[in-house]
Amino acid sequence: MAKRVLIVGGVAGGAxxxxxxxxxxxxxxxxxxxxxxxxxxxxxxxxxxxxxxxSEERSLLVASPExxxxxxxxxxxxxxxxxxxxxxxxxxxxxxxxxxxxDRDEPYDALVLSPGAAPMRPPLPGIDLPGIFAVRTIxxxxxxxxxxxxxxxxxxxxxxxxxxxxxxxxxxARRDLQVTILEKLPQVMPPLxxxxxxxxxxxxxxxxxxxxxxxxxxxxxxxxxGGLIVRTESGRGIDADLxxxxxxxxxxxxxxxxxxxxxxxxGGIAVDAEMRTDDPHIWAVxxxxxxxxxxxxxxxxxxxxxxxxxxxxVAAESICGRARAFRGVQATAVVxxxxxxxxxxxxxxxxxxxxxxxxxxxxxxxxGHHAGYYPGAKPIHLKLLFAPSDGRVLGAQAVGxxxxxxxxxxxxxxxxxGASVRDLAxxxxxxxxxxxxxxxxxxxxxxxxxxxxxxxxPLGDWNxxxxxxxxxxxxxHEYAAGHVAGAVNxxxxxxxxxYRELPRERRLLLYCGVGQRAYYATRFxxxxxxxxxxxxxxxxxxxxxxxxxxxxx
Ligand code: FAD
Numbered sequence: 001m002a003k004r005v006l007i008v009g010g011v012a013g014g015a016x017x018x019x020x021x022x023x024x025x026x027x028x029x030x031x032x033x034x035x036x037x038x039x040x041x042x043x044x045x046x047x048x049x050x051x052x053x054x055s056e057e058r059s060l061l062v063a064s065p066e067x068x069x070x071x072x073x074x075x076x077x078x079x080x081x082x083x084x085x086x087x088x089x090x091x092x093x094x095x096x097x098x099x100x101x102x103d104r105d106e107p108y109d110a111l112v113l114s115p116g117a118a119p120m121r122p123p124l125p126g127i128d129l130p131g132i133f134a135v136r137t138i139x140x141x142x143x144x145x146x147x148x149x150x151x152x153x154x155x156x157x158x159x160x161x162x163x164x165x166x167x168x169x170x171x172x173a174r175r176d177l178q179v180t181i182l183e184k185l186p187q188v189m190p191p192l193x194x195x196x197x198x199x200x201x202x203x204x205x206x207x208x209x210x211x212x213x214x215x216x217x218x219x220x221x222x223x224x225x226g227g228l229i230v231r232t233e234s235g236r237g238i239d240a241d242l243x244x245x246x247x248x249x250x251x252x253x254x255x256x257x258x259x260x261x262x263x264x265x266x267g268g269i270a271v272d273a274e275m276r277t278d279d280p281h282i283w284a285v286x287x288x289x290x291x292x293x294x295x296x297x298x299x300x301x302x303x304x305x306x307x308x309x310x311x312x313x314v315a316a317e318s319i320c321g322r323a324r325a326f327r328g329v330q331a332t333a334v335v336x337x338x339x340x341x342x343x344x345x346x347x348x349x350x351x352x353x354x355x356x357x358x359x360x361x362x363x364x365x366x367x368g369h370h371a372g373y374y375p376g377a378k379p380i381h382l383k384l385l386f387a388p389s390d391g392r393v394l395g396a397q398a399v400g401x402x403x404x405x406x407x408x409x410x411x412x413x414x415x416x417x418g419a420s421v422r423d424l425a426x427x428x429x430x431x432x433x434x435x436x437x438x439x440x441x442x443x444x445x446x447x448x449x450x451x452x453x454x455x456x457x458p459l460g461d462w463n464x465x466x467x468x469x470x471x472x473x474x475x476x477h478e479y480a481a482g483h484v485a486g487a488v489n490x491x492x493x494x495x496x497x498x499y500r501e502l503p504r505e506r507r508l509l510l511y512c513g514v515g516q517r518a519y520y521a522t523r524f525x526x527x528x529x530x531x532x533x534x535x536x537x538x539x540x541x542x543x544x545x546x547x548x549x550x551x552x553x
Pocket of ligand 1: 008009010011012013014033034035036043044045046047080081082083114115116117135136137164252255285286287288302303304305306308
């Protein structure tokens with residue numbers, strides 16, 4: 001007999017599960033329920049709809065209920081909220097929101113939960129005042145658009161400097177609002193290590209965005225003129241005509257919890273590798289679940305569209321008896337910030353340390369996104385994390401104007417395949433002058449790490465500068481413009497004449513602008529019997545570490 005599969009939530013995870021189910025089982029009865037007015041809409045496009053980059057609401061609708069019905073024979077019930085699961089009877093209670101809230105029960109053979117996540121809205125004073133918005137659904141973004149069109153606000157405060165907060169900041173600036181970002185952490189882009197977030201901070205300031213970092217939200221007050229004052233924990237009051245709350249999301253677990261399904265340690269729905277909950281007839285996918293971090297083995301919640309889509313497929317395959325295991329997540333993500341691209345994959349250094357992983361080494365580099373001799377090369381600030389014991393790639397973060405996400409995608413694949421830095425060094429990647437380098441930034445990152453592993457160029461530690469004699473191998477005019485306190489200047493260009501002046505009994509910690517000249521100097525000195533190491537990333541990385549408060553200023 002044909003099985004009846006019901007799906008709660010018809011967007012990223014739910015819709016992809018439904019479509020995959022149909023492709024695998026022509027007989028199954030499949031019904032999608034969503035309490036919102038749409039299914040299969042592009043949440044990721046919402047900030048750009050607010051910013052008018054996407055001007056038509058219908059452009060956000062990836063697939064309509066009619067298309068689901070006609071093309072896939074999938075029933076879609078929008079404005080239908082699932083309010084309870086009766087696991088013993090294998091049925092759900094559905095409330096028709098447009099029919100005076102009439103309830104009915106729907107039986108299932110398999111149930112898939114993809115209810116997503118809800119924006120955090122802490123119970124602070126004034127949180128429900130008009131003009132304070134979250135952005136999760138098309139109606140949310142329509143409300144923001146209407147507010148902008150009707151009131152012509154001048155000042156926006158975005159609370160939260162993560163992916164969505166930064167996208168909203170950019171798009172509100174596009175609508176000619178003066179934007180302030182309030183972020184509780186001392187950095188923007190919390191998934192990044194602080195020094196990698198520093199170029200993002202600088203870029204935001206250069207674009208005229210006001211930043212209040214290291215200061216939390218404490219509440220809102222209305223003003224007599226119809227505006228708002230955003231109050232902060234430090235006592236600041238920021239004037240605003242529009243506020244966006246982008247302080248994170250929490251998994252929608254109420255339905256699962258009420259049905260007694262197990263949650264994981266992070267508060268998401270617990271599932272196995274096939275996306276099955278602890279009830280053999282119920283699967284769960286997307287932002288509502290916990291998944292395994294492939295790098296640390298810990299349970300995490302990663303609210304991203306790619307994993308939600310892939311999990312939907314895995315659940316469909318499991319329901320159709322074609323079980324395969326979801327690989328886990330590594331949080332590969334990218335965001336555009338006023339023309340800057342910020343991308344990350346795998347673990348961050350702080351995440352690894354938090355997880356108690358000590359087998360970690362890192363390299364910094366700042367190569368051009370294509371050959372330097374071809375006009376228009378832009379630097380990519382790249383940090384690569386790897387395990388020194390076996391060279392396994394653990395994570396990477398990159399920031400730049402061009403070519404950033406391409407490098408992170410290559411490294412993301414390397415991580416999935418369990419590759420080592422030797423594989424990065426050897427990777428054969430596209431090259432022509434306008435696209436890359438004969439040694440691509442990915443190759444270079446691998447080569448730097450391999451040189452360290454092979455003892456050819458040990459990496460110095462920026463956090464342990466006291467453990468050696470600091471040598472700045474840049475030219476005197478560069479040294480005069482700014483250098484690390486305590487460094488002597490011995491330029492690479494005169495090193496062969498003067499290297500005997502360096503102390504032999506101490507480790508030499510070398511640096512230059514970005515790491516390349518110090519590499520040449522390290523190799524020269526090591527071949528002359530010196531214990532030389534390279535402080536990777538050079539003075540550029542030193543500046544970012546200091547600005548991020550990770551080194552004494
Ligand atoms: P959702 O897509 O949120 O779908 C859940 C659906 O379930 C909702 O429509 C909801 O109405 C419905 N629902 C919930 N409970 C019930 C119920 N009881 N009954 C009926 N229906 C219910 N990710 C990226 O990877 N890249 C990006 O660039 C990106 N940008 C984003 C920008 C914004 C503004 C937002 C909000 C998210 C963005 N994301 C991005 C995250 C991505 O959209 C989510 O990770 C993804 O949509 C999660 O899919 P999901 O199926 O779990 O949940």
